[in-house]
Amino acid sequence: xxxxxxLIAYDGTDFHGWQRQPxxxxxxxxxxxxxxxIVREPVTxxxxxxxxxxxxxxxxxxxxxxxxxxxxxxxLKALNDALPPTVRIRRVDEVAEDFHARYSAxxxxxxxxxxxxxxxxxxxxxxxxxxxxxxxxxxMAQAASLLEGEHDFxxxxxxxxxxxxxxxxxxxxxxxxxxxxxxxxxxxxxxxxEVESSGFLRHMARNIVGTLLQVGCGKLxxxxxxxxxxxxxxxxxxxxxxxxxxxxxxxVYD
Amino acid sequence: xxxxxxLIAYDGTDFHGWQRQPxxxxxxxxxxxxxxxIVREPVTxxxxxxxxxxxxxxxxxxxxxxxxxxxxxxxLKALNDALPPTVRIRRVDEVAEDFHARYSAxxxxxxxxxxxxxxxxxxxxxxxxxxxxxxxxxxMAQAASLLEGEHDFxxxxxxxxxxxxxxxxxxxxxxxxxxxxxxxxxxxxxxxxEVESSGFLRHMARNIVGTLLQVGCGKLxxxxxxxxxxxxxxxxxxxxxxxxxxxxxxxVYD
Numbered sequence: 001x002x003x004x005x006x007l008i009a010y011d012g013t014d015f016h017g018w019q020r021q022p023x024x025x026x027x028x029x030x031x032x033x034x035x036x037x038i039v040r041e042p043v044t045x046x047x048x049x050x051x052x053x054x055x056x057x058x059x060x061x062x063x064x065x066x067x068x069x070x071x072x073x074x075x076l077k078a079l080n081d082a083l084p085p086t087v088r089i090r091r092v093d094e095v096a097e098d099f100h101a102r103y104s105a106x107x108x109x110x111x112x113x114x115x116x117x118x119x120x121x122x123x124x125x126x127x128x129x130x131x132x133x134x135x136x137x138x139x140m141a142q143a144a145s146l147l148e149g150e151h152d153f154x155x156x157x158x159x160x161x162x163x164x165x166x167x168x169x170x171x172x173x174x175x176x177x178x179x180x181x182x183x184x185x186x187x188x189x190x191x192x193x194e195v196e197s198s199g200f201l202r203h204m205a206r207n208i209v210g211t212l213l214q215v216g217c218g219k220l221x222x223x224x225x226x227x228x229x230x231x232x233x234x235x236x237x238x239x240x241x242x243x244x245x246x247x248x249x250x251x252v253y254d
Numbered sequence: 255x256x257x258x259x260x261l262i263a264y265d266g267t268d269f270h271g272w273q274r275q276p277x278x279x280x281x282x283x284x285x286x287x288x289x290x291x292i293v294r295e296p297v298t299x300x301x302x303x304x305x306x307x308x309x310x311x312x313x314x315x316x317x318x319x320x321x322x323x324x325x326x327x328x329x330l331k332a333l334n335d336a337l338p339p340t341v342r343i344r345r346v347d348e349v350a351e352d353f354h355a356r357y358s359a360x361x362x363x364x365x366x367x368x369x370x371x372x373x374x375x376x377x378x379x380x381x382x383x384x385x386x387x388x389x390x391x392x393x394m395a396q397a398a399s400l401l402e403g404e405h406d407f408x409x410x411x412x413x414x415x416x417x418x419x420x421x422x423x424x425x426x427x428x429x430x431x432x433x434x435x436x437x438x439x440x441x442x443x444x445x446x447x448e449v450e451s452s453g454f455l456r457h458m459a460r461n462i463v464g465t466l467l468q469v470g471c472g473k474l475x476x477x478x479x480x481x482x483x484x485x486x487x488x489x490x491x492x493x494x495x496x497x498x499x500x501x502x503x504x505x506v507y508d
Contacts, residue, residue: 011376058375076373085379119330121312122265123381125339 001065003099004072006031006045007091008060013126013244014086017053018060027051027087031062034082038075039068048101048108048251049200054243056127059109059250063101099253107178109250110205112193112241114213128190129209129245135216137191141182143215143222144193147208147229150176154232156208157201158240173232175199182212191216194249203240210238255319257353258326260285260299261345262314267380267498268340271307272314281305281341285316288336292329293322302355302362302505303454308497310381313363313504317355353507361432363504364459366447366495368467382444383463383499389470391445395436397469397476398447401462401483404430408486410462411455412494427486429453436466445470448503457494464492 008031016024020032028045035043048061070078072092079089098104113128120130154173179196193209211228214220220228220238228236262285270278274286282299289297302315324332326346333343352358367382374384408427433450447463465482468474474482474492482490 009373009376011379056377058377080373085374085384086376088373088376090373119263119334119342119344120339122263122340122342123310123312125265127377130339 001067001097002069003095003097004064004066004075005091005093005095005099005101006062006064006089007093008062009058009088009090010056010060011086011126012051012054012056015053017055018047018050027057027060028062030083030087034079035064035066038078038082039066039070041066041068046101048105049248051248052203052206052243052246055246055248056244057248060248061101061105061251061253063095063099101251104253105251106254107196107198107252108200108248109179109194109196109252110200111247111249112195112205112209112245113247114191114193114209114245115189116191117189126244127247129242131213133217135191135213136218137182137184137216139222140191140193140212140216143212143220143225144180144182144195144208146222146226147180148177150174151229152232153201153204153229155228155234155237156204156211157234158203158207159234173201175201175204180208206241206243206246207234207237207239209241209245212238213241214238255321255351256323257349257351258318258320258329259345259347259349259353259355260316260318260343261347262316263312263342263344264310264314265340265380266305266308266310269307271309272301272304281311281314282316284337284341288333289318289320292332292336293320293324295321300355302359303502305500305502306457306460306497309500309502310498311502314502315355315359315505315507317349317353355505358507359505360508361450361452361506362454362502363433363448363450363506364454365501365503366449366459366463366499367501368445368447368463368499369443370445371443380498381501383496385467387471389445389467390472391436391438391470393472393476394445394447394466394470397466397474397479398434398436398449398462400476400480401434402431404428405483406486407455407458407483409482409488409491410458410465411488412457412461413488427455429455429458434462460495460497460500461488461491461493463495463499466492467495468492 018027020029043064045062045064076092115128115130118132177197183192272281274283297318299316299318330346369382431451437446
C-alpha cells in the first residue's frame with residue numbers, strides 16, 4: 001500500500017465543513033468520492049483536522065492509503081480535472097507509511113480576516129468578516145499576544161451543547177498557542193488575526209476572534225481577555241465569530 | 255426629479271450579464287427591483303454599458319431619475335442592506351439633470367486577468383482565466399500596444415450571429431483605443447491586460463484577449479495582430495476569451 005499526502009485548498013462557502021456527512025456536501029466526502037473513482041477502490045482521507053461549515057483552507061493536509069500505482073503527478077492532474085474549481089489539490093506526495101495527517105501534525109496556523117470599510121467588495125465577501133464599525137487594532141494586538149503560551153482554553157472552546165454529537169470530547173482543554181498576533185493591512189482595509197497552535201479546540205480560533213472584536217470596539221480590555229481565559233468559563237468570552245473570515249493556512253509536520 | 259449616479263461593483267458569476275431580461279437574474283434587473291422597493295416608484299437604471307454574462311465590475315456606473323427625497327447616504331445603506339453581497343453600491347451621488355451614464359461617458363477601462371500557474375487557487379477561480387500553459391508576455395505586450403489608436407475593430411467585434419437580437423448595431427466599427435497594455439505580476443502569477451477606450455464593440459475586449467493569447471503561445475506574431483486588425487475580418491482573430499477573467503474597472507466622465 002502507498003501512503004499519499006495531499007495538500008488541499010478550498011473555498012468552504014458551499015460546503016458543510018470538512019467532515020463527511022451522509023446527506024450534505026462536505027470537502028472530505030467530495031474528495032473521497034473523487035479519489036475513489038480515479039484509484040478504483042474505496043478510500044478514507046484522513047484530514048489534519050476538521051474545518052467547520054464555511055471555513056476555508058489554503059493549506060489543509062490529508063493522507064490516504066491506496067494500492068493504486070498511478071504516479072502522484074498524474075493523480076494530481078486527474079483529481080483537479082474531476083473536482084470543482086472551488087476545491088483544489090495543490091500537491092500529491094508519497095510519504096512514509098507512518099505519516100498520519102492528524103497525529104503527525106506539529107502545529108496548525110489559521111488566519112482570520114476582518115474587513116473594515118463601509119462597503120465590502122464583492123470579490124472579498126466570501127473570504128472576510130465584514131465589520132465596518134471602527135476597531136482599535138492596537139488593543140486587539142495586545143489582547144492577542146496575552147493568549148500565547150500554554151493555557152486551559154475552556155473559555156474559548158465550544159460548549160457541550162455546541163459540539164456536534166459525533167465529535168470526540170477529549171479530557172483536557174489545555175493547549176499551547178505558539179503565536180497569536182493581530183496584523184493590520186491599512187491599504188487593504190484588513191485586520192488579520194493569525195494564530196498557530198499545536199492543537200485547536202472546536203471553535204477556539206473563532207471564539208478568540210469574537211473576544212478580540214469586543215476588545216477592538218472597547219467593550220473589553222486586553223486584561224479582561226486574560227481574566228476570561230483564567231475563568232475557564234465559555235459564557236464570559238465573546239460570541240463565535242462568523243466562519244467565512246477563517247482560513248486554515250498551514251499544517252506543520254516534523 | 256433628482257438624477258442619481260450610482261457607482262456599482264459586482265461579481266458577475268451568477269448573473270446573466272448587466273441587461274434586464276424577463277426570466278434570468280441580471281444586474282440591471284436586480285438593481286431596478288431593489289431600488290424601486292426603496293424609492294416606492296418604478297425606476298429605469300441606465301448603465302454606462304452592458305457587461306456580458308459572467309463579466310465583473312468594480313466601477314460600473316449607472317444613473318436613474320426619481321422623485322424620492324431620501325438622502326443619498328441613506329439610499330446607499332438601504333440598497334446595500336437589500337442586495338446580495340455579490341452586488342455592492344459603492345457611492346450614490348446627486349448629479350446634474352443632463353448626466354447620462356452612457357452618453358456622458360468619455361472612456362471605459364477593462365482589465366482581463368490570466369492566471370499562469372498549474373493549479374488555480376479557489377479564491378481566484380471566479381475572477382481569472384486560468385491558463386496554465388506558458389505565455390510570452392513580452393510579445394503579448396508588443397501586440398497589445400500596436401492596437402492603440404483609432405482603428406476599424408471589425409476583426410475584434412462580435413459577428414451578427416453572435417450579437418443578441420436586442421442589441422443595437424451601430425453603423426461604424428471605428429473606435430479609439432487610448433491604452434492597450436499587458437502587465438505582469440510575477441509574484442501573483444498573473445498576466446493582466448488593461449484596455450481603455452472611448453467605446454467598446456460587443457465582445458471587443460475578450461476577442462482582443464483571445465488574439466493576445468494566441469500571440470502569447472506563439473501561434474501568431476505581434477505583426478499578425480496588426481494584419482488581422484487591418485483585414486476587418488472576425489474569422490482571422492482569436493476566439494472570444496472566457497468572460498470570467500474580465501472586469502469593468504472604471505468609467506470616466508467629464
